[in-house]
Every structure is written in structure tokens, then in C-alpha cells.
Amino acid sequence: MSPRPRTAVVTGASSGIGAATARRLADAGFHVILAARRVERLDALAKELTAAGGTVTVYPLDVTDRAAVDAFAAALDVHSPIHVLVNNAGGALGTDPVAIADPADWRTMYEVNVIGVLNVTQALLPALTASGDGTVVVLSSTAGLGTYEGGGGYVAAKHGAHAIAETLRLELNGQPVRIIEIAPGMVRTDEFSLNRFHGDAERAAAVYAGVAEPLTADDVADTVSWAVTRPSHVNVDLLVLRPRAQASNTKVHREL
Ligand code: 8X3
Secondary structure: OOOOOOEEEEEEOOOOOHHHHHHHHHOOOOOEEEEOOOOHHHHHHHHHHHHOEEEEEEEEOOOOHHHHHHHHHHHHOOOOOOOOOEEEEOOOOOOOOOOOOHHHHHHHHHHHHHHHHHHHHHHHHHHHHOOOOEEEEEEEHHOOOOOOOOHHHHHHHHHHHHHHHHHHHHHHOOEEEEEEEEEEOOEEEOOHHHHOOOOOEEEHHOOOOOOOEEHHHHHHHHHHHHHHOOOOOOOOOEEEEEEOOEEOOOOOOOOO
């Protein structure tokens, strides 16, 4: 009898880095639980992964809704232990300077990037610990490690996600759960910049103007998959990845 597959939960799995991570983890043999708000996208991804031989489960979820997250955790407990949680759901809103930024944007970013990670991690920690070999991934950002002009609310929120990862690693020391933080720099996805600029496609595209090869969602997913498949005693505390054209948050080589 072949062993039961290890189970991975990916939040924000409907697009971008989340969907790419789900693909990579399914390919690596995980039973992948796809969680996100947009269920029709999850269904399409589930169909694709199942056709490729993967085992997936779809679960509609808003990570900022604590009651929904608790119900999600209760539903999962019935089935199997959780080995990997990838806290990917997140995003940016706006690039206004601090002096004039909209507090509503900041609140939304804090809710999804910080409280969302807190909600899902708290709810799944018992199942991750019970697995005897759990991994929590926090997809933060280079915005969680340093600031830049116009980054304001996103930088603040991602510093919050970084703080969760650092604190949790200390608090769980001695338990069979490792905490991995992956901090990507410039990644070109269909939605990240578009959402940030409230649907303004021109401004969204300008972010990547002249940049030879921004990272792709799959570049990040590859890194997540690599990190979570290291032997259990190996903890990749923090991994920063950027495109070669980006030397820092504010130094980007553009060929224009
Ligand atoms: C995305 C990186 O540079 O837009 O997390 O903050 S950046």
C-alpha cells in the first residue's frame, strides 16, 4: 500500500503565485487544498491539476473572515493532518505617499497581509503540529524587509507578516513545525500591480517597463516547493529572491 500523500494548504490559490505554488506542490506529490475567494477559478485549477494526475480539494475562503477560517480548519480536521500551510493570500493597494494615503487602503492591506496570515496560521497550527512534521510558509515580500517611497501601507503590512514569521519561529521552537519566510521582490503576475493601481492597466504595466525579466509566479513557486521539500530538520528561515535586474527595492535596471 502506498503511503498517504502529504497535505498542503495554499491560500490565495486562485491566481498568481498561489496558483503556481499549487501546481508545483501537486507536481511534487502533495494533496493540495486550494483555498481562495474565487471558487470558479479554483475549480478550473482543480480540473487542470486533476487531469495532470494530482489530488486536490477546493475550498472557498476569505482569509480575513475568522469564522470562515475556523469552519475551514474544522472541515479539514475531519480528513487528514496538514503538513504544509502556504500563507500566500495578500496584496497591495495604492502607491500614495504616507502624507496622503487612504487609511481604508492601509486597513485592507493589514487585514489580508497580516490578520489573514494570523487567522489561517492560528486555525491550522493544531493540525500542523499533529502531523508531527509541519511547515508554515509566509509569503512576505522584499517590502517586508525594507521600505521605498510610495510603499507605505504595503511596506507596513508586509513588515507585519515578516514579524509574524520571526516571532512564530521563536515561539514554536521545540515543536515539530518549521517556519519558512519567502520574500520575493519584483514578480510580474496578472493581478498584483493591476490591483495595486485599482485596475489602471497602464500604470500597472509601467512597473515592469524595460525590466528584462521580472520574476514569474512560477519562479517563486519553484522556490516555495524547494524550501518545503528540504529534509524536516532543515529550516530555510528567510529566502529573498529578486530578478537579476533588481538590486534593491529602489534600484532596478531598465532598458528603455
Ligand atoms: C512585491 C514587491 O516591490 O512591489 O511584493 O513591494 S514590491
